[in-house]
Structure formats: C-alpha cells, structure tokens
Amino acid sequence: xxxxxxxxxxxxxxxxxxxxxxxxxxxxxxxxxxxxxxxxxxxxxxxxxxxxxxxxxxxxxxxxxxxxxxxxxxxxxxxxxxxxxxxxxxxxxxxxxxxxxxxxxxxxxxxxxxxxxxxxxxxxxxxxxxxxxxxxxxxxxx
Amino acid sequence: xxxxxxxxxxxxxxxxxxxxxxxxxxxxxxxxxxxxxxxxxxxxxxxxxxxxxxxxxxxxxxxxxxxxxxxxxxxxxxxxxxxxxxxxxxxxxxxxxxxxxxxxxxxxxxxxxxxxxxxxxxxxxxxxxxxxxxxxxxxxxxxxxxxxxxxxxxxxxxxxxxxxxxxx
Numbered sequence: 001x002x003x004x005x006x007x008x009x010x011x012x013x014x015x016x017x018x019x020x021x022x023x024x025x026x027x028x029x030x031x032x033x034x035x036x037x038x039x040x041x042x043x044x045x046x047x048x049x050x051x052x053x054x055x056x057x058x059x060x061x062x063x064x065x066x067x068x069x070x071x072x073x074x075x076x077x078x079x080x081x082x083x084x085x086x087x088x089x090x091x092x093x094x095x096x097x098x099x100x101x102x103x104x105x106x107x108x109x110x111x112x113x114x115x116x117x118x119x120x121x122x123x124x125x126x127x128x129x130x131x132x133x134x135x136x137x138x139x140x141x142x
Numbered sequence: 143x144x145x146x147x148x149x150x151x152x153x154x155x156x157x158x159x160x161x162x163x164x165x166x167x168x169x170x171x172x173x174x175x176x177x178x179x180x181x182x183x184x185x186x187x188x189x190x191x192x193x194x195x196x197x198x199x200x201x202x203x204x205x206x207x208x209x210x211x212x213x214x215x216x217x218x219x220x221x222x223x224x225x226x227x228x229x230x231x232x233x234x235x236x237x238x239x240x241x242x243x244x245x246x247x248x249x250x251x252x253x254x255x256x257x258x259x260x261x262x263x264x265x266x267x268x269x270x271x272x273x274x275x276x277x278x279x280x281x282x283x284x285x286x287x288x289x290x291x292x293x294x295x296x297x298x299x300x301x302x303x304x305x306x307x308x309x310x
Contacts, residue, residue, distance in 0.1 A: 019181075024181070024182075025178075025181050025182075028177070028178040028181050029178045029179065031174075031178065032171075032174050032175045032178045032179075032210075032213060033175075033178075033210050033213050034210075034213040034214045048244075049244050049246075050244075050279075050280050057247070058246070058247030058248075058249075058250070059208075059247060059250070060179065062208055062250050063179035063206070063208055064179070066179075066206060066207060066208050067179060067180060070186065070206070071186075075186070075188045075198045075199070075200070076198070076199055078254075079207050079254060080253070080254060081251075081252065081253045081254065082207075082208075082251075082252055083249070083250065083251030083252070083304075084249055084250060084251075085248065085249040085306075086246070086247050086248060086249055089246075131249075138199075
C-alpha cells in the first residue's frame with residue numbers, strides 16, 4: 001500500500017474505494033445521468049436480461065474508478081485518461097471495491113505522470129470492471 | 143452465424159450520429175452528480191464549496207471529469223425523437239438495425255482536456271466508429287463503438303471518448 005502518490009513506485013497499491021451499491025445508489029445515479037433503464041431498476045427486467053436481479057450501471061462503476069483516483073491524487077492531481085471494460089454485472093447484495101496498482105511512473109519536468117491498472121471487484125474477488133488510467137501530479141507532496 | 147450487421151449498418155460506419163449542445167452547466171448539476179457518485183458519503187468540496195474551490199489550482203468549482211451535461215435534455219440537438227431502445231443508433235442513422243432486444247454497456251474510454259465549470263456550454267459530436275460480432279455467455283453478441291468529442295464554448299477540448307455497447 002502506498003501513501004502519497006508523489007512517492008508512489010511501480011507495484012504500489014492505491015487505497016481502495018468501497019461501496020455496497022443497491023437501488024438507493026442506482027436511482028440517484030439514474031437521476032443525474034438520465035439512465036432510467038429497467039435493468040437497473042427492476043429485478044424482473046434484470047432476470048430477463050440474464051442476470052440474478054436488477055444490476056448497477058457500468059457508468060457508475062466508471063465513476064467509482066474515478067473516485068478511487070481522485071481520493072488518492074486529491075484536488076491537485078488530474079486524471080488524464082481512464083478506460084475500462086465492464087466484464088460482470090454489479091447485482092444486488094454485492095460489496096464493490098475499486099482498487100488500483102501503479103504500473104509506470106514518469107517525470108516530465110515538474111509533472112509526474114503515473115500509469116495505473118484499475119479494477120472493481122465484488123466481495124469474493126470477481127472483477128466487474130477492469131481498466132487502466134493515467135494521472136498527472138504537479139508540485140510537491142504536502 | 144448469421145451476421146447482425148446489415149448492409150446499411152456497415153455503410154454507416156464513420157458517419158456522424160448526432161450533434162448536441164448543452165444548457166449552461168449549473169453548480170447544482172455538478173453538486174448533484176457528485177453526491178450521486180459518492181453516495182452515501184459526502185463528495186469532495188471541490189465539487190460544491192465555492193470558497194474552498196477558489197483556493198485550489200482550479201480557482202473555482204469544477205465538475206467530476208466523467209460528468210454528463212446532457213442528462214435529461216440538451217439545449218440543441220439534431221436527434222429526431224427516438225425511443226430509448228436497443229436500435230436507437232441505427233434509427234438516428236436511418237439504417238436497418240440488427241433486430242436485437244437487450245443492450246449492455248461494454249466499456250468506456252476517455253481522454254480528458256479542459257475541466258467543465260459552472261456556466262460552460264458543451265457541444266458534443268458523436269460518431270459511429272464500428273461494429274464487431276462475438277459469441278459470449280449470453281449467445282451471439284453485437285459490439286458497437288461510438289466516439290464522442292466534447293468541446294466547450296471557447297472551443298477547448300473537454301473529452302474525447304469511446305463507448306462500447308453490447309447487444310444480444
């Protein structure tokens with residue numbers, strides 16, 4: 001586990017970001033992203049699509065990966081790029097944890113650019129979303 | 143396997159799907175987005191506390207980078223009213239669709255530029271990047287990639303992104 005991103009090295013793990021998403025999370029997200037899709041709100045629609053229940057939005061997993069980075073780099077860091085594939089659904093009853101590791105560190109003048117492997121996983125370790133990101137850090141650690 | 147990709151769909155690859163312009167982004171739009179994606183914990187002050195945000199390198203409130211300024215309704219759009227079904231892309235392009243019912247989000251990729259701030263007006267141009275077909279756990283599936291380019295009111299790039307939808 002790493003502390004400050006300013007001191008991060010390849011292989012370091014980021015502090016995780018964890019949520020237990022359910023309809024109260026998904027409905028709030030639907031309301032801000034206009035994502036009122038039956039599979040995210042109705043268990044029958046989720047089962048008809050091949051899943052155990054209604055399930056959360058991939059876009060919310062995308063936000064959780066951003067949250068993971070933001071809580072680590074703080075307001076002085078910047079997410080440059082983030083991509084992910086959604087490999088499994090976040091169905092009801094799961095605890096979702098966003099995690100990441102540092103895969104590359106480069107310096108460009110006063111800016112430090114970190115490349116990271118990111119994913120979200122449910123409580124048994126099955127990965128839901130898997131991706132990569134680059135973040136930029138300017139200045140010195142506090 | 144019979145292809146889901148009609149001749150019309152193949153011919154539409156590379157075409158612009160839509161152009162949209164947002165309403166001016168409000169502080170409350172940013173605040174509510176941040177509340178939703180951090181729920182149930184409070185979101186970072188950068189997204190809702192103007193005094194705090196003024197003291198950061200941003201100089202004021204900015205939106206989380208994955209924020210969507212087009213939720214609910216754009217101010218301007220060339221999208222004709224279509225139902226929010228699994229063939230809306232082909233309907234917008236005026237071509238025959240694949241005849242599939244279910245749709246999932248297969249993935250997203252974003253490269254970010256200028257931050258979105260209160261008052262910004264964002265223009266989005268969406269393009270059909272391509273189709274591929276695979277067989278997975280849920281049977282034969284159609285992957286559709288769309289590319290969006292968002293710019294702000296002074297023409298600065300906000301984000302260039304790709305979204306992959308999976309239909310089956």
